[in-house]
Amino acid sequence: MNKSATQDPSIIKTVQFEVLRYNPEGNEAPRLQNYSVPVIRGMTVLDGLNWIKEHLDSSLSWRSSCRMGICGSCGMFINGLPRLACNNQIVHLHSDRVTVKPLPNYDIIRDLVPDLEGLFEKHRSVKPYLIRKDTEEQEKPTGEFFQSQQELLNYIQFAYCIKCGLCMSACPTVATSENYAGPQPLTAGWRYCADSRDEGLQERQEVLYSSYGVYRCHFAGACSQVCPKGVDPALAIQLLKKDAFLRSFGFGKKKKAGPVLPPVRDWTPGGKIPEAPAKTVPRKTE
Ligand code: SF4
Ligand code: FES
DSSP states (O other): OOOOHHOTTTTTEEEEEEEEETTSSSSOOOOEEEEEEEEEEBBBBBHHHHHHHHHTTTOOOOOOOOSSSOOOOEEEEEETTEEEEEGGGGGGGGGEEEEEETTTTOOOOEETTEEHHHHHHHHHOOSSSSHHHHHHHHHOOOEEEOHHHHHHTTHHHHTTTOOOHHHHOOOHHHHHTOOOOOOHHHHHHHHHTTTTOOOOOHHHHHHHHHTTSSGOOOOOHHHHHHTTTTTHHHHHHHHHHHHHHHHHTTSOOOOOOOOOOOOOOOOOTTTTOOOOOSSOOOTTOO
């Protein structure tokens, strides 16, 4: 720790970071490296890694971007659980030791950087986008696809997935079966199948219900426990199974894609749109 850091009155404690270091291109086996990090209130594990990089060791590698739990790039194995480094404050770990390793169930590119290519490949395999029979309308839209609030509620929870891959690293089935699609891609599949505007179930079935699809899930539920966005992939997988079961008896949703509404013309603001709140911070230019 540098001298000025120890004298800073905002520092509430010092914790030991134990960080896994590994370069697959070198000859060295993975090893844990220790760093002392001064912690201030509100400091996240990602802030701790940034502090190490700035003050102690510029060679440490990890992936991050938004710093606010949105981009999904800072997934790491922190004190024994898959978590987002930017979404976890060091004091909330209730320990003076912070062990940071790359996410399990992925190859390591370097240090804390997992290789997520396999995850994205599986994600792409479920065709995670709206599929319609009227492709002409999609290519040259004449209006909006109608969707009621209830229809939105059928899938919105699953649309919050940020593709961080934490669920995949917590899943015991992914750990033992490389070809298993896994919680993230299956959830993405259900997110679109449950969408009233979609007509792509048939195109996704091959992946969703293959021998490496939903029936491989042993319902351990670890995916839902670690998901930082409350997506509940285990529920999505059970809903996919339920949907197939109902369809096999002819009770499946006879899904008719939502109609196209004509574009809104001559719209004038009405009383339904709430007023913007009063400004509390004036702009610098004002
Ligand atoms: S389901 Fe949750 S844990 Fe899995 S990739 Fe999406 S956000 Fe991350
Ligand atoms: S840096 Fe974007 S989710 Fe953590």
